[in-house]
Amino acid sequence: MAWGEESRHPKRESYIRVRRVPAGKLHRYAGMKFIDYFKHFDITLKDLIIGNFLGFFGFIGGLITCFFRLLKKKNRPNVVFLKGGYVCLPVGLIAKCFKIPFVIHESDAVPGLANRILMNKATKVAFGVPLSDEVMEKHPNYVWTGIPVGSEFKAVSGAKQMSLKKAFGFAAEKPLVVVTGGSQGSENLNEAIRVILPELLKFTSVGLVAGRKHYENMVDLKRYENWEKASLESNFRMWEFNTTMDELMGAADVVVSRAGATTIAEMAALEKATVLVPFGRLPGGHQTKNAERLKELGAAAVVDDTEMVNNPELLLEEVRTLIRSPRKRADMAEKLHAEARSDAAKHLAEIVLELAE
Numbered sequence: 001m002a003w004g005e006e007s008r009h010p011k012r013e014s015y016i017r018v019r020r021v022p023a024g025k026l027h028r029y030a031g032m033k034f035i036d037y038f039k040h041f042d043i044t045l046k047d048l049i050i051g052n053f054l055g056f057f058g059f060i061g062g063l064i065t066c067f068f069r070l071l072k073k074k075n076r077p078n079v080v081f082l083k084g085g086y087v088c089l090p091v092g093l094i095a096k097c098f099k100i101p102f103v104i105h106e107s108d109a110v111p112g113l114a115n116r117i118l119m120n121k122a123t124k125v126a127f128g129v130p131l132s133d134e135v136m137e138k139h140p141n142y143v144w145t146g147i148p149v150g151s152e153f154k155a156v157s158g159a160k161q162m163s164l165k166k167a168f169g170f171a172a173e174k175p176l177v178v179v180t181g182g183s184q185g186s187e188n189l190n191e192a193i194r195v196i197l198p199e200l201l202k203f204t205s206v207g208l209v210a211g212r213k214h215y216e217n218m219v220d221l222k223r224y225e226n227w228e229k230a231s232l233e234s235n236f237r238m239w240e241f242n243t244t245m246d247e248l249m250g251a252a253d254v255v256v257s258r259a260g261a262t263t264i265a266e267m268a269a270l271e272k273a274t275v276l277v278p279f280g281r282l283p284g285g286h287q288t289k290n291a292e293r294l295k296e297l298g299a300a301a302v303v304d305d306t307e308m309v310n311n312p313e314l315l316l317e318e319v320r321t322l323i324r325s326p327r328k329r330a331d332m333a334e335k336l337h338a339e340a341r342s343d344a345a346k347h348l349a350e351i352v353l354e355l356a357e
Contacts, residue, residue: 005294011029017111019063019069021065021066021069021087022057022058022061022062022065022090023058023059023061023062023086023087023089024054024055024057024058024060024061024086025051025055025058025086026052026055026086026113026284028173029051034151036120043174043181050301057084059089059090060126061088062087062089062090062091062198063093065090065193066090066091066093066094066095067094067097067172070098070100071096073347075112076098076100078100078101078110078325078355078356079100079101079102079103079352079355079356080092080095080101080102080103081102081103081105081124081348081352082102082103082104082105082115082118082122083105084104084105084107084111084112084114085112085114086107086113086121086215087255088104088114088115088258089114089117089118089225092104092114092117092121092122092271093117093118096121099195100283101123101125101301101355102112102118102121102122103122103123103124103126103348103351103352103355104118104119104122104124104125104126105126105127105128105145105348106119106125106126106127106128106242107128107147107261107262107265108126108128108129108141108261108286108287108289108290109129109261109286109289109290109292109293110285110286110289112286119302122141122357123141123253123355124141124143124169124351125139125141125142125143125208126143126144126145126347126348126351127142127143127144127145128145128147128261128265128344129144129261129290129293129339130144130148130339131144132199135334143347143351144341145341145344145347145348145351146211146252146265146339146340146341146343146344147261147262147264147265147341147344148265148342148344148345148348149262149266149269150246150266152223153246153266153269153270154246154269154270154342155269155270155271155337156270160250161250161251161292164247164248164251165251166217167247167251168207168239168247168248168251169231169232169237170205170235170251170253171205171235174204174205174235175203175204175205175252175253175254175323175356176204176206176207176208176251176252177200177204177205177207177252177253177254177256177319177323178204178206178207178209178248178251178252178254178255179193179206179207179208179209179236179247179256179257180208180211180245180249180255180256180257180258180263181209181210181211181212181214181257181287182258182260182263182287183212183241183259184212184213185209185210185211185212185213185214185215186211186212186214186215186258186279187213187214187217188277188305188308188309189213189256189258189277189308190208190210190217190218190345191309191314192308192309192315193208193221193312193315194205194218194221195312196312196313196315196316197221197224197236199316200316200319201234201235201236203320203323203324204235204254204319205236206235206236206237206322207236207237207238207239207248207252208221208236208237208238208239208240209238209239209240209242209245209248210238210239210240210353211240211241212240212241214239215240218238220240221236224236225237227240229350245266246266246270249266249267249270250270252272253273253276253321253322253323254272254273254275254322255267255272255273255275255330256275256277256315257274257275257276257277258276258277258278258279258287258320259277259278259279259287259288259290259291259302260287260290261277261286261290263337264276264294264300264336265289265339265340265344267336268336268337268339268340269337269340269342271299271333271334271336271337271340272333272336273322273328273329273330273332273333273336274299274300274332274333274336275300275301275302275303275315275319275322276290276291276292276294276295276299276300276301276302276303277302277303277304277308277315277316278290278291278302278304278305279305280304280305280306289344294336294339297335297339298331298332299335299336299338299339300321300332300336301318301321301332303315303318311347
């Protein structure tokens with residue numbers, strides 16, 4: 001539900017009205033033992049104690065704000081759509097209080113805390129991953145819609161892939177590995193690539209999206225990026241952030257990435273062989289569970305983040321295996337592509353509109 005200022009696109013007649021709602025985040029870390037909170041007290045004091053104290057009042061503020069915004073019937077929407085996360089919790093609880101139907105969309109293999117609280121109250125719960133027949137029968141309000149991704153994320157032909165490689169400066173005939181930790185980047189992934197890059201470059205080109213947060217710490221790798229008269233003479237490029245990730249990943253033979261649900265959905269749409277390195281300390285371990293599910297299906301290779309930090313060669317070997325095995329790459333990419341739902345956005349819109357009538 002979007003509630004604040006009105007913004008109008010200069011070329012469109014419609015607009016989205018945005019109104020801010022306070023919310024509070026519950027700070028947690030997956031995989032930390034009780035003693036670990038004392039070992040890292042400088043972090044836990046700020047995030048867990050002070051952060052959760054402020055988060056509690058943010059949550060109460062969100063409840064109060066939503067209550068008074070929806071108190072008048074004329075302000076009540078026909079339906080509320082919630083994408084998940086702590087921001088949605090006060091909105092969903094107050095929507096239920098006023099008997100406003102709402103739809104939840106859960107992208108990950110395991111629902112987050114806010115969605116777990118709201119799922120039993122929701123009119124419809126849409127999932128990004130397939131559900132078993134047993135679960136569907138038990139919960140008739142559950143539905144698998146997939147995860148909406150941009151229409152630009154779609155599988156490319158071999159000729160198009162070669163053309164994209166050339167556009168980014170890489171040799172068209174040489175394999176390409178694209179490594180990304182998201183827009184902010186991943187320190188652990190970056191550092192692992194720093195260690196294994198000389199070996200990687202012996203058998204593949206490498207494109208590294210280092211991320212806005214960590215790019216400055218990786219600029220020394222620019223020494224591998226050689227240009228001659230505006231032409232890339234080496235088989236390595238690094239970006240802080242790339243605005244055409246669909247094209248960059250479309251050019252790749254193998255993508256190395258974190259295991260966020262939307263990133264996985266984009267790679268599934270692109271039909272790419274993928275090495276996932278899930279960040280295991282996220283609450284609920286949802287990236288780990290996303291990756292484990294795909295590994296069991298044979299749809300992705302997985303490298304444990306902690307093990308990679310201690311031994312970056314584990315990532316090197318997974319990438320080397322895929323680069324040397326075109327058939328394995330193709331099989332893995334096909335299985336991952338089977339997870340894609342090109343009609344996800346349309347399906348979600350139909351559910352919301354049906355409830356709004």
